[in-house]
Amino acid sequence: MLKELKDNYGYIFEDELIAEINQVGTFKEVPEGFKFIEIGDYVKSMPLLVSGAIKILREDENGDELLLYFLERGDTCAMTMACCIGHKKSEIRAVAETPTKLVMIPIRKMEEWMAKYPSWRSFVLESYQSRMNEMLETIDSIAFMKMDQRLLRYLRDKAKVTGDDTIHATHQQIAYDLHTSRVVVSRLLKALEKEGKIELHRNHLKIIDL
Amino acid sequence: MLKELKDNYGYIFEDELIAEINQVGTFKEVPEGFKFIEIGDYVKSMPLLVSGAIKILREDENGDELLLYFLERGDTCAMTMACCIGHKKSEIRAVAETPTKLVMIPIRKMEEWMAKYPSWRSFVLESYQSRMNEMLETIDSIAFMKMDQRLLRYLRDKAKVTGDDTIHATHQQIAYDLHTSRVVVSRLLKALEKEGKIELHRNHLKIIDL
């Protein structure tokens, strides 16, 4: 675990802090689709992502879903920190988008380190900042963009976090993430294919040029 | 200023911190409609709200607006802190919704106090948390709710922050906040009036029962 920590966090955290993380953290490796957090869960530890990607979803009382953003290597989940600190239930769901490696830190330490390590403080604060900005972008996209634009953005983001220009997902799954219907996704994807931007296949699609 | 600070923040901050705030903070009193922050501004101090309310807006490149949330007494602007820390341009606009009193803190101090005062740390973290939750609620409302529901929520929120069940705004102004058109707002408000939930007048409306 120490190597992973140094490789991914060595340039932001002091050696001493890295050593502490190595001591108290738990290394975890989970497969794609693994559900870290469900809405309503109490969270007792925060994740530091080492590799892979996690998607953060919001859900309303009718079970309608919406993708908020992806977390990648070097990220942590600000929503989770927020929950930890307030000892509240989680407002979101977190699911592994790809096979993922991460280190779990007990909340107790998280607060202790805030006092002790300046690098930890700025890491936590910067995480909040980037997550807020991603929320803003999400708001932009649902408030100001039409579905075709949102779909494009989604495909680009998904290709980026998976590091693969083939998107492995059914139209229905895409529809859930964008909170729309399967028919609409099929319609728009077909239009993109006609424009030569993607190639459609069963259970996956290939990005040609977005 | 000391009295205002003690009244509004005395129960969360140590006396020593209150004293420091009193020393380095600048007291400000602004009228309704005062624009604190414009999108693209660099922000060099963070606000502690003493009384009144501030609305936080997002805008896209076409100038289309959307209300994100209101800040009230005891709140601070997490978006602003985020900007300060990252030395980034503001992503949002902040406008006084009512006449407002607040204390401005230089960013420099904000970082210093993070190390020094546990109460300041939890205040900052809790602010982030509550702002994230408000962003989530905003996302819920634009993603999952229809316009009539959103309008109801808006009227309730606005009545709450102004402490007045008469809403002083034209239909056009409401339309801007909700990012819709004046005609739609008039249509829905008229429907609410027919249900006996509000009373419509020129330049204002009265909430009867929401």
Add this chain to the structure above:
DNA sequence: CGACGGCAGTAACCTGGGTTACAAAGAGCT
């Protein structure tokens, strides 16, 4: 092999809400 279940394509239809246009009702000004 045939049957069955998940997936994608497509057409027909519906609806919320955005757009345009115009009339009428305050409200301030001279």
Add this chain to the structure above:
DNA sequence: AGCTCTTTGTAACCCAGGTTACTGCCGTCG
């Protein structure tokens, strides 16, 4: 009072996208 500007009410129309329904397709399993 008359004039003008702002605000509101309403009708007619349009469109993105949600809904329903049915088809053909592939893959898997018995």
